[in-house]
Amino acid sequence: MEKRSLGRTGLSIAPLVFGGNVFGWTADEKTSFALLDRFFDAGFNAIDTADVYSSWVPGNQGGESETIIGKWLKQSGRSRDAAIIITKVGSEMGPGKKGLKAGWIKQAVEDSLMRLQTDYIDLYLSHWPDPETPYEETLAAYDKLLKEGKVRHIGASNLDAAQLREALDVSAAKSLPRYDVLQPEYNLYDRSSFDGALRNLCIADEIGVITYFSLAKGFLSGKYRSHKDLEGSARGGGIGKYLDGRGMRILGALDEVAGELGATQAEVALAWVMARRGVTAPIASATSLPQVESLIKSATITLSDEACRLLNEASE
Secondary structure: OOOEEOOOOOOEEOOOEEEHHHEOOOEOHHHHHHHHHHHHHOOOOEEEOOOOOOOOOOOOOOOHHHHHHHHHHHHHOOOHHHOEEEEEEOOOOOOOOOOOOHHHHHHHHHHHHHHHOOOOEEEEEEOOOOOOOOHHHHHHHHHHHHHHOOEEEEEEEOOOHHHHHHHHHHHHHHOOOOOOEEEOEOOOOOOOOOOOHHHHHHHHOOOEEEEEOOOHHHHHHOOOOOHHHHOOOOOHHHOHHHOOHHHHHHHHHHHHHHHHHOOOHHHHHHHHHHHOOOOOEEEEOOOOHHHHHHHHHHOOOOOOHHHHHHHHHHHO
């Protein structure tokens, strides 16, 4: 499978990243192992998770996803360098355990390394902006981890263009490592926060981009077209906002392109993100082997200029 360079990191990743938010939530350990085995057997090589996944599940505390990935790495028989592990710090893990202060980062990375059963994290991301902590403090903490070899590369999630520009300026002024990867929310429906100044900055500064909610929480799969369709869905609460006129236009365009290609709506939606200038790879999750097969297929789809035009116009 053809790999893509992830910004200036030197990492090469397949054009799709597996979303580990489902591990310990809608995919138990045994299922998670099977999903990852099939994904990696198909030539993909990157997993995205966070220390906080999946704390929202009753009875969970956070760290469940990292723990499952760590167990999979050990039992899979694969060499450690065959998997690019992306995880994050900053979301609340308990009282006093949140944000991007140096002391918490130092503890949090050790916790993640223990759960992942590894000596290093390939890409460590600041999960959310932390207005209470100067960029200099956070980047200096990352500098120590990079020099210790516990982290190979750093990036950030959920920064806007002004925040990313400020962080890059601090890195340059203070001779500190810079955020080489951005993880924004981006899909056919949620375009406005990335398209424009943020995307232009990432392109200009050679920042790798891996997008989350690439299927708009499942809406772009096409199976949710009314509020009744959301009943009983684990993700139903987050999809209602998409059930408007624009959302229906997007689904209509996906239906048309998918029909022409003999593909599913989700496969076309992911192929659209993969084709966007400035995007290295979307993140997408799966909870069954047929869904993994669909992810694999999405990376083989080439959209025509006409298909891209139709999707772009429907989603503008």
